Amino acid sequence: MSLVKIEKVGQSFNTKSGRFTALTDIDLEIGKGEVVSLIGHSGCGKSTLLNLIAGLTLPSTGVLLCEGREIPGPGPERAVVFQNHSLLPWMSCFENVMLGVEQVFGRKEGKPKLRARVEAALAMVHMDHASAKYPHEISGGMKQRIGIARAFAMEPKILLMDEPFGALDALTRAALQDELNGVMAKTGATVVMVTHDVDEAVLLSDRIVMMTNGPAATIGEILEVKLAHPRDRLALAHDPAFAEYRAAVFEFLYRKQLKKAA
């Protein structure tokens, strides 16, 4: 039984130069506990697809279902980790996470239980030491950890990540990828992640959805990554299977879907 079902979804926008079709004919099923990456060249509509699953935008054609019901709009059961962390600067890290926790569990649980949830989420991303700090007092990588904690703390059915590590330097990104890998293994979370980093896609996902170039982008190929969990970055670096998966994605991106120089 799939958690999210995307059927014949298309998305087009009205622009100054007429109607622009971003996505057509997207069919995809995401199973419970699965980690799926959306990869493709920039402008291929991967973020558009993620926003559709989040419910931040509604499709022009087709339907998106979550547990058999049409997605009517955004909601905490489909939590989003935004690319630029989007922490509220006037709240401490603790309050930022609490804002979501309160919204989801505030009606049935007392204050101490809510606090415990926030503390657990912060500890999970190793940020419990910064719970009283404000976003401008911590580094970019730390902000993104808080963003991840905020999303996980809501215990969403599915976690949507829009290039979560795109704005970070390579070392911080690697550290966060490993941390995310651990958290996903621990919680068995269902994740859809937009990325343009091939290594990230292979390292983290069970399936890699490769998208063709826009306009009117659609799913080109889907690659199943059958590497055992937990995955270790260092061990995988010498693993021929890892190299093969990497090569397959590169093959798609740079031979079949090579973007013509604009």
Add this chain to the structure above:
Amino acid sequence: MSTVVALKPVMAAVSAAPAMEKVAVAPEPTFSAPAAEAAPRGETLRDVLRAVIPPLFGFGLLLGIWALVSMKNASIPSPGLTWDAAVKLFADPFYSNGPNDQGIGWNVLASLQRVGIGFGVAAAIGIPLGFIIGRFSFMNRMLDPIISLLRPVSPLAWLPIGLLVFQRADPAATWTIFICSIWPMILNTAEGVRRVPSDYLNVARVLGLPETKVITRILFPAVLPYMLTGIRLSIGTAWLVIVAAEMLTGGVGIGFWVWDEWNNLKVEHIVIAIFVIGIVGLALEQMLLLLARRFSYETR
């Protein structure tokens, strides 16, 4: 748990970085201990001098020009004469010999009270209106032409309307303050609401926050710096306008006092009033800047 193993070196590197900084900084004072001890005192003295000397030169120049002008033109009081008058005036700022002869302190307080009331009512109406205009584009398109039409009108043009409606001079002056201070608050609040980053609103949508929480937890804090700018501009304009309004309406107030002293031909008192008005305006501005800094999340 191989992920933990892979994680550790990076985490170690991250936690080591600040420590290394500390180590790198620590030896420096030992290299140049005597110089380092002497340096801070010299530095602060130089900083103080750098901050104080140019303004002193500025005021010196002002006094020089003033003295020169008063020498050439006998009707302008000299700085010395004005100082003597000020000492006498401020010896008893809160006397009261009937409604037309009160101390300068009472006059300033009367003006501040009018500004306070007019501004307060303007804030109570202007800030919510700004929120509505910023949030709903229909309201914006409906009210924008009216605001654009009325905003350039000198608030003093509204004084007769105030006199007509309220039948008394005092509320009419307050009314002009209300009119002049409402525009910056409406416009700045609306602009602030429009500039709330869409990411913050997307966060609110994903978390499923109800509208009341969106307003109190997201919109209000995000708009606060803009609102405080509007308030600062409003108070500044209000303090400019009150002097003119009181000259026209009479009664008690610093503006009326200036006019009264003109009729008494006490020019030195007019000069004193100019300084008092300037100092009070400056104090209001600084107070609000302080408030803005206190509440701005950007500088906290």
